[in-house]
Amino acid sequence: MRGTALLAGVCLVGPGGLGGLGGLGGLGHGDAAQVRGARVAGRIILPERGNHTPSPDLGTAVVWLERAPGPARPGVAEIAINDKQFVPGVVVVPVGSTVRFTNHDPFDHNVFSVSEPSQFDLGEYGRGEAKEWAFTRPGLVRVFCNVHPRMVAFVQVMATRHYTQPGRDGSFALEDVPPGAYTLRVWHPRTPDVARDLSVGPAGVSGLEVQLDARGFRWVPHKNKYGKDYPTNAGRERY
């Protein structure tokens, strides 16, 4: 069930998703005479406990270049609340973008974050209602519901236009990267981050292999919006 939802999420946030945000990258659109950058391509590998490959949520990883040219044009992304889950569970947006959280469940949810780049509390609201938040600072924002402790979404707010998410097989490509020295960053909701220096020449880079490691992953409960543990019966109500 959870895997299905995550895969659905990948479809929503993949390249060209987010209502076309992916297409607003700002590079490669327009001036055909403009010197195009290089391609940086590779594959993410994600070993799991046991032998489950590929991981069903491999495509939720985010790959980007730090110290690369500035952000893409901001837009509006959508995270639905369905069956006590944020769907998709990961969205990647250019800094300045808005995320709209629409509640489709027949009962109230709350949406809040205490993450350093973006702290907010959208209150509790019912079915059919939507609330928005603008993400004005780059970084990772964890979004929770104060009613249901298992609900979590991740908003990755990008200061650069050079970001992408891999396919389900882990393969990824960053296009039109200007030659230069960067830090390649790879994030996944269940693994430690990876950062490595990457020098991009005019011919680009291919065959990169980035290994993440989810073998140490276990669910760690987070605090509610008051900084306290959730009540032991939270989220186990009849609805």
Ligand SMILES: [Cu+2]
């Ligand atoms: Cu909730």
